[in-house]
Amino acid sequence: MSFDFDEIDAVINARSLAIVGASGKPQKFGSLFTASQLIYGFDGPVYLVNPGETEIMGRKAYPDLKSLPQPPELVCITIPAHRCMAVLRECAEVGVKGVIIMASGFRETGEGGEALEKEAVRLARASGFRIIGPNCFGVYNPRNRLTLLPGYDFSTSPGKVAFISQSGGFSVHVGRLCRGLGIDFSAIVSYGNGADLDESDFLLYFAHDPRTETIAAYLEGVKDGRRFLDALREAASRKTVILWKVGKSEPSRRAVISHTGSLAGSYAVWKGVMRQCGVIEASGVDEICDVLLALKHLGRNPGRRLMLCGGGGGLGTYAADLAEEERLEVPPLEGESWARLREVLDQPGAAVGNPLDIGAPLIPLPLFEASLREAANFPHADMLLFDMALNFAYGLGGEEALEQAMDILLRIKEKSGKPLVMVLYSRAEGLEDLAFEELLRRFKWKLLQGGIPVYPSISRALRAISLVNK
Amino acid sequence: MSFDFDEIDAVINARSLAIVGASGKPQKFGSLFTASQLIYGFDGPVYLVNPGETEIMGRKAYPDLKSLPQPPELVCITIPAHRCMAVLRECAEVGVKGVIIMASGFRETGEGGEALEKEAVRLARASGFRIIGPNCFGVYNPRNRLTLLPGYDFSTSPGKVAFISQSGGFSVHVGRLCRGLGIDFSAIVSYGNGADLDESDFLLYFAHDPRTETIAAYLEGVKDGRRFLDALREAASRKTVILWKVGKSEPSRRAVISHTGSLAGSYAVWKGVMRQCGVIEASGVDEICDVLLALKHLGRNPGRRLMLCGGGGGLGTYAADLAEEERLEVPPLEGESWARLREVLDQPGAAVGNPLDIGAPLIPLPLFEASLREAANFPHADMLLFDMALNFAYGLGGEEALEQAMDILLRIKEKSGKPLVMVLYSRAEGLEDLAFEELLRRFKWKLLQGGIPVYPSISRALRAISLVNK
Numbered sequence: 047m048s049f050d051f052d053e054i055d056a057v058i059n060a061r062s063l064a065i066v067g068a069s070g071k072p073q074k075f076g077s078l079f080t081a082s083q084l085i086y087g088f089d090g091p092v093y094l095v096n097p098g099e100t101e102i103m104g105r106k107a108y109p110d111l112k113s114l115p116q117p118p119e120l121v122c123i124t125i126p127a128h129r130c131m132a133v134l135r136e137c138a139e140v141g142v143k144g145v146i147i148m149a150s151g152f153r154e155t156g157e158g159g160e161a162l163e164k165e166a167v168r169l170a171r172a173s174g175f176r177i178i179g180p181n182c183f184g185v186y187n188p189r190n191r192l193t194l195l196p197g198y199d200f201s202t203s204p205g206k207v208a209f210i211s212q213s214g215g216f217s218v219h220v221g222r223l224c225r226g227l228g229i230d231f232s233a234i235v236s237y238g239n240g241a242d243l244d245e246s247d248f249l250l251y252f253a254h255d256p257r258t259e260t261i262a263a264y265l266e267g268v269k270d271g272r273r274f275l276d277a278l279r280e281a282a283s284r285k286t287v288i289l290w291k292v293g294k295s296e297p298s299r300r301a302v303i304s305h306t307g308s309l310a311g312s313y314a315v316w317k318g319v320m321r322q323c324g325v326i327e328a329s330g331v332d333e334i335c336d337v338l339l340a341l342k343h344l345g346r347n348p349g350r351r352l353m354l355c356g357g358g359g360g361l362g363t364y365a366a367d368l369a370e371e372e373r374l375e376v377p378p379l380e381g382e383s384w385a386r387l388r389e390v391l392d393q394p395g396a397a398v399g400n401p402l403d404i405g406a407p408l409i410p411l412p413l414f415e416a417s418l419r420e421a422a423n424f425p426h427a428d429m430l431l432f433d434m435a436l437n438f439a440y441g442l443g444g445e446e447a448l449e450q451a452m453d454i455l456l457r458i459k460e461k462s463g464k465p466l467v468m469v470l471y472s473r474a475e476g477l478e479d480l481a482f483e484e485l486l487r488r489f490k491w492k493l494l495q496g497g498i499p500v501y502p503s504i505s506r507a508l509r510a511i512s513l514v515n516k
Numbered sequence: 517m518s519f520d521f522d523e524i525d526a527v528i529n530a531r532s533l534a535i536v537g538a539s540g541k542p543q544k545f546g547s548l549f550t551a552s553q554l555i556y557g558f559d560g561p562v563y564l565v566n567p568g569e570t571e572i573m574g575r576k577a578y579p580d581l582k583s584l585p586q587p588p589e590l591v592c593i594t595i596p597a598h599r600c601m602a603v604l605r606e607c608a609e610v611g612v613k614g615v616i617i618m619a620s621g622f623r624e625t626g627e628g629g630e631a632l633e634k635e636a637v638r639l640a641r642a643s644g645f646r647i648i649g650p651n652c653f654g655v656y657n658p659r660n661r662l663t664l665l666p667g668y669d670f671s672t673s674p675g676k677v678a679f680i681s682q683s684g685g686f687s688v689h690v691g692r693l694c695r696g697l698g699i700d701f702s703a704i705v706s707y708g709n710g711a712d713l714d715e716s717d718f719l720l721y722f723a724h725d726p727r728t729e730t731i732a733a734y735l736e737g738v739k740d741g742r743r744f745l746d747a748l749r750e751a752a753s754r755k756t757v758i759l760w761k762v763g764k765s766e767p768s769r770r771a772v773i774s775h776t777g778s779l780a781g782s783y784a785v786w787k788g789v790m791r792q793c794g795v796i797e798a799s800g801v802d803e804i805c806d807v808l809l810a811l812k813h814l815g816r817n818p819g820r821r822l823m824l825c826g827g828g829g830g831l832g833t834y835a836a837d838l839a840e841e842e843r844l845e846v847p848p849l850e851g852e853s854w855a856r857l858r859e860v861l862d863q864p865g866a867a868v869g870n871p872l873d874i875g876a877p878l879i880p881l882p883l884f885e886a887s888l889r890e891a892a893n894f895p896h897a898d899m900l901l902f903d904m905a906l907n908f909a910y911g912l913g914g915e916e917a918l919e920q921a922m923d924i925l926l927r928i929k930e931k932s933g934k935p936l937v938m939v940l941y942s943r944a945e946g947l948e949d950l951a952f953e954e955l956l957r958r959f960k961w962k963l964l965q966g967g968i969p970v971y972p973s974i975s976r977a978l979r980a981i982s983l984v985n986k
Contacts, residue, residue, distance in 0.1 A: 075876075078911055126864060150865040150875075154829075181865075196911045199944075213830025215877070215905060219943050222907065226946035266833055292833040295840035297824075297871065300848065304867035305829025330834065330975060354767075359624075359775025360683025363736055363762040364800065370765035378770065394596060395620040395651075397774035401767065405620075406545075407685070435685060437692065441548055441666045473689050474669075476696035477957045480950065487947045505800055 049250040049277075053176050054243060057144030058233055058251075059190055060120030061090045064111060066133050067124035068094035070102045075148065076124040078196055079184075085198035089191040093118055111136040119143045120192070122184060127151030127162060130180070134166055138173035145170065147180035148195065153239050153307035154181060160307070163241045170242055181306060182238030183214030186221055186231065194218055194236060205230020206259040207338055208252040210245060212238060212266045212306050219331045220262070226487075228494040229338050232257040239306050244269045246277040253281035260341055262288040262334050267308030275319055282323040286346055288337050289325050291316050326513050336501065336510035343499040344465050349428025350515050351375045352508075353421050354401040356433040357408065362401025365433060365504050372512035376400055377426040386423075390416045400424070408439035408451060415454045422462035429465040429511070430458075433504050436486055437473035445485065452489050456496040468493055468500045469507050519720040519747075523646050524713060527614030528703055528721075529660055530590030531560045534581060536603050537594035538564035540572045545618065546594040548666055549654075555668035559661040563588055581606040589613045590662070592654060597621030597632060600650070604636055608643035615640065617650035618665065623709050623777035624651060630777070633711045640712055651776060652708030653684030656691055656701065664688055664706060675700020676729040677808055678722040680715060682708060682736045682776050689801045690732070696957075698964040699808050702727040709776050714739045716747040723751035730811055732758040732804050737778025745789055752793040756816055758807050759795050761786050796983050806971065806980035813969040814935050819898025820985050821845045822978075823891050824871040826903040827878065832871025835903060835974050842982035846870055847896040856893075860886045870894070878909035878921060885924045892932035899935040899981070900928075903974050906956055907943035915955065922959050926966040938963055938970045939977050 065083065069076035076096075083092055084103060092105075093114045099107040108114055111121065111133070117140040123133050127149045137145055152163040163180065170177045178185065183195035188204045195214060200221050207229060211217040217236035224231070232255060235248055245268055252258045261281055268274040281287050293302045293310025302310045320327050328334050340348075352374055354365045366376050379387065379400040388398045393413055396405035404417050422430045432455070440448060459466040470493070472479060472486045490500045501507035535553065539546035546566075553562055554573060562575075563584045569577040578584055581591065581603070587610040593603050597619045607615055622633040633650065640647045648655065653665035658674045665684060670691050677699060681687040687706035694701070702725060705718050715738055722728045731751055738744040751757050763772045763780025772780045790797050798804050810818075822844055824835045836846050849857065849870040858868045863883060866875035874887050892900045902925070910918060929936040940963070942949060942956045960970045971977035 072914070154867070196908055199948075211830075213828065213833075215828035215908065216830045218908060219905065222944040226944055226949070264830065266830075292830075292837050294837045295846075297839065297846035297848070298833045298836035300869060301829065301832040301836055301867070301871045301873070304869055305833060305873065329837075330973070332973060332975075358683065358685030359771065360681075360686045360734065360736075360762075362771040363683075363768045363775060366768035366771055367762050367764045367799075369767065376765075376767035378767070397624070397771070399770060399774055401771045403771070403775065435689065438666055438685065438688060444542070474692040474696055475957065477954070477961060478669075479696070480954055480957070483953060484947070484950055487945065487950070491947060503800070503802060505802075 049247050051251060051254055054247060054251040057120060057176050057178065058185055058187055060144060060192065061190065062116065062118045062120070063088050063090060063192065064093040064095055064114060064118035064121045065124065066095040066111070066121060068096050068102050068107065075195060079122065079124050079148065082193050082196055082198040086193040086200060087191050111140050117141050120146065122146045122148065124148045127159065127180065131162070131165060134169050137175060138169060142175050144176045144178065146178045146182065146184045148182060148184065150181040152180045152241065154304055163239065167242045177242035178235065179238045180241060183217055183236035186234040188231065194221065194234060197221060201225045201230050203230045204257065205232060206257065207231050207262065208255070208258045208260070209234045209262045210248045210252070211236050211264040212240070212308070213264055214238065216264050216331055220334055223331065223335045224338065227335060227339050229335070229342055240269060246270065246274045249277040249281045253284045258285060260286045260288070260338065262338065264290045266293055266302040266306050267310045271311065278319065278325065279323050282325050286341060287325045288328050288334060289320055290328050290330070290334055326516055328513060332506065333509065336506050337513050339499045340510040340514045343497055344429065344511070344514060347515055348465060348511070351377055351426060351428045353424045353427035353430045355404065355418065355421050355430060356401065357404045357406045357439070358435065359397060359403045361433045361504070362403055365508070366401055368505055368508050372508045374508060374512055379424060383420070383424045387417065387420045390420055406442060407435045408443040408447060411447065411450055411454065414451060415458070418454070418458050419462065422458050422464050422466065429467060431467045431469070431507060433469040435473055436470055436489070437482060440482070448489070452492055455493065455498060459496065459498055466498050467507055467511065468498050469504050470500050471502050519717050521721060521724055524717060524721040527590060527646050527648065528655055528657055528705070530614060530662065531660065532586065532588045532590070533558050533560060533662065534563040534565055534584060534588035534591045535594060536565040536581070536591060538566050538572050538577065545665060549592065549594050549618065552663050552666055552668040556663040556670060557661050581610050587611050590616065592616045592618065594618050597629065597650065601632070601635060604639050607645060608639060612645050614646045614648065616648045616652065616654045618652060618654065620651040622650045622711065624774055633709065637712045647712035648705065649708045650711060653687055653706035656704040658701065664691060664704060667691060671695045671700050673700045674727065675702060676727065677701050677732065678725070678728045678730070679704045679732045680718045680722070681706050681734040682710070682778065683734055684708065686734050686801055690804055693801065693805045694808065697805060697809050699805070699812055710739060716740065716744045719747040719751045723754045728755060730756045730758070730808065732808060734760045736763055736772040736776050737780045741781065748789065748795065749793050752795050756811060757795045758798050758804060759790055760798050760800070760804055796986055798983060802976065803979065806976050807983050809969045810980040810984045813967055814899065814981070814984060817985055818935060818981070821847055821896060821898045823894045823897035823900045825874065825888065825891050825900060826871065827874045827876045827909070828905065829867060829873045831903045831974070832873055835901070835978070836871055838975055838978050842978045844978060844982055849894060853890070853894045857887065857890045860890055876912060877905045878913040878917060881917060881920055881924065884921060885928070888924070888928050889932065892928050892934050892936065899937060901937045901939070901977060903939040905943050906940055906959070907952060910952070918959065922962055925963065925968065929966065929968055936968050937977055937981065938968050939974050940970050941972050
């Protein structure tokens with residue numbers, strides 16, 4: 047399919063940057079964006095451009111692009127829409143590879159804005175540079191340390207996931223949450239109205255980008271339906287693709303038009319296409335992150351047969367109901383597997399079966415290890431899922447025992463060779479529980495680093511497992 | 517319907533307590549239970565009974581019930597099943613009003629346990645005392661300061677919600693989460709196998725309890741289907757009833773039998789009955805708490821018409837899709853309401869409509885206040901829902917501006933007289949974001965105290981609003 051890999055690659059991997067509208071004034075997007083690039087540490091020269099300033103955040107400020115010591119490969123424009131064309135003409139004059147236009151006030155506001163947007167694209171095409179946006183938060187790329195509008199605290203490790211988003215807010219949200227989940231990106235692109243480079247271009251780019259294995263996308267609508275379908279098919283044949291499509295309802299379609307000036311299209315058509323191409327359909331930022339986490343640790347199609355474990359009988363009854371809703375299987379524990387667990391797990395309140403109730407959120411550690419090891423060995427399950435009420439377990443064993451329990455979980459995962467999924471929550475969310483929250487996050491990070499995906503609820507864990515099996 | 521209010525009332529409001537199997541040894545349920553009662557501060561004499569000890573946690577220990585200075589009204593038995601009958605005979609001898617049997621090892625383990633359970637009930641009925649359990653975590657009652665197995669940190673304020681649960685773990689989980697949400701209880705009863713007092717008794721009790729306005733229940737199965745249906749109808753005609761029923765799937769039904777020895781019954785029948793009686797069906801601990809929060813601040817049937825607000829276009833498009841899934845309405849903003857908001861909200865990136873995009877997660881405060889005030893005045897909406905990305909808003913305004921934004925939200929709720937629902941999340945959950953988590957929890961508590969329900973995601977908020985409208 048027709049798209050220019052090298053042109054897009056040059057924008058995303060730009061080696062020099064100018065920020066037009068850079069500012070030191072707090073509460074301005076221009077200030078937040080400038081600070082983000084400087085804190086995150088763009089790997090190359092960063093030129094701050096503002097005709098009204100001589101110094102911004104301790105750095106020299108230039109009046110315009112022509113005054114820079116060298117033409118920047120990438121220009122980020124953070125000034126209002128009506129002043130953008132003048133800057134784009136300067137871009138054409140000095141010669142740049144790409145421009146990110148952050149301002150809103152284009153197609154999404156009606157006819158005048160649409161004309162302005164078309165004019166900008168015409169100029170870019172005539173002058174040989176590409177535009178991302180307008181109405182966007184830019185690009186996050188850990189390799190050249192370019193980041194999104196408020197992405198100063200994003201992960202610095204390159205990864206294999208690309209996220210494409212029409213919403214700037216969601217691109218930041220996904221980036222931040224994923225940092226806490228140990229999921230790293232090849233890039234995140236917030237492309238807003240997609241005036242020049244659009245969803246099809248980025249889909250194709252990441253489909254062919256050797257650094258990217260998984261592509262997630264938040265879409266409101268598409269510019270060219272036929273081209274997009276072809277791009278989606280091509281991307282899905284090369285990579286795992288996750289799609290979050292909004293505009294299913296009438297009020298949402300209204301909002302889509304006033305947000306990015308897109309036409310949402312018929313959801314039934316979308317749904318059919320996604321199914322046909324083997325695209326994972328997700329909904330909401332949390333679900334996108336949950337699916338990325340499952341893909342990272344379980345891979346695609348890890349199997350639907352679960353061995354459900356918990357310390358407390360209610361957990362298993364509820365989990366089994368949810369599993370059925372998510373079309374997952376909970377095969378009965380029978381024969382030798384049953385007999386061995388029965389022998390090992392001599393604990394009051396325990397119930398041997400699938401679901402398995404070990405009797406309490408934390409039991410004596412040798413028993414804990416032996417039981418979970420046997421559970422992991424159950425040959426008719428593709429993975430083990432353990433639901434732990436951490437707060438309650440803490441009351442039974444204290445911090446040290448819990449620390450050891452985490453080591454046991456990591457050992458079981460390692461030795462059994464079977465995926466282990468953890469559900470870990472604190473059971474309390476008041477101000478007075480903050481010390482506990484710290485413990486929870488520490489444990490979560492430890493498990494994540496050891497290859498165990500951690501979810502905050504059984505329903506989110508099961509949904510994610512179901513989705514990556516589609 | 518036939519049930520004895522006074523007998524149940526006497527057990528739940530007991531004025532003296534003996535703990536048989538009290539222990540100071542950590543990692544024992546007997547120790548955790550004893551510590552819980554002492555820390556939470558039972559309002560009356562607490563007698564610790566253990567023939568092997570003379571002192572437990574700095575208090576005198578008694579060898580048996582007969583040695584106590586007075587017969588306790590309530591006896592909690594935390595020793596294994598096979599030793600319970602001897603204690604029950606002592607209870608009969610000294611004369612008590614109620615017994616809570618915490619141990620498992622009864623009906624849920626098969627024939628032998630079932631016989632033991634029946635024997636216990638026969639003795640209790642012959643001797644004039646009632647049994648809660650076995651296989652349970654007991655009773656939480658903030659008035660006499662009786663608490664659940666690990667309920668030492670529960671709220672000390674009496675409230676109007678009763679929670680009945682066959683699962684001990686879920687009873688603790690609901691209690692702790694609700695403390696962080698400012699939801700208080702008349703009582704929580706974990707009744708396990710329900711050998712004597714069962715779901716029907718407690719439903720009827722709380723239906724007639726003048727302190728209780730809302731009854732939530734986690735049920736695995738029922739002992740007497742006919743009696744339960746009558747009890748449910750009676751309860752639902754007097755109070756708001758929320759039911760979480762498990763055992764919908766085959767693996768869950770297996771787990772139900774080995775957990776509390778209950779028969780789950782046909783889910784289709786349950787579903788029909790719940791609809792018929794106007795019972796709210798919920799699923800999962802989070803959803804139970806979400807519904808209780810909505811009931812507290814919005815009441816029953818607050819209306820389905822939403823005015824959706826957020827700072828960022830994606831929020832509204834997504835929220836509108838979810839609203840449709842939850843059968844909620846997002847009426848278009850038209851006429852005078854539209855014109856007034858259009859005049860007030862002169863902010864780049866803002867989109868005036870329903871959903872309303874104020875342009876950024878935080879905008880200059882006078883604009884923020886004026887816009888939300890107008891939005892709250894939209895006459896075709898029953899409530900205002902505001903989705904705030906706190907972490908991003910913090911980047912734009914800092915802590916002081918956010919503090920003022922919270923005051924503005926409280927003021928708008930107060931002055932408009934229209935319910936306001938907040939969605940508040942931090943956008944980051946790493947260890948390094950803990951300071952931010954503290955801010956989030958402080959703001960959440962402030963809003964909750966001011967009558968604004970706060971949800972961690974738009975999907976949970978909308979689901980709760982939908983459920984209380986059923």
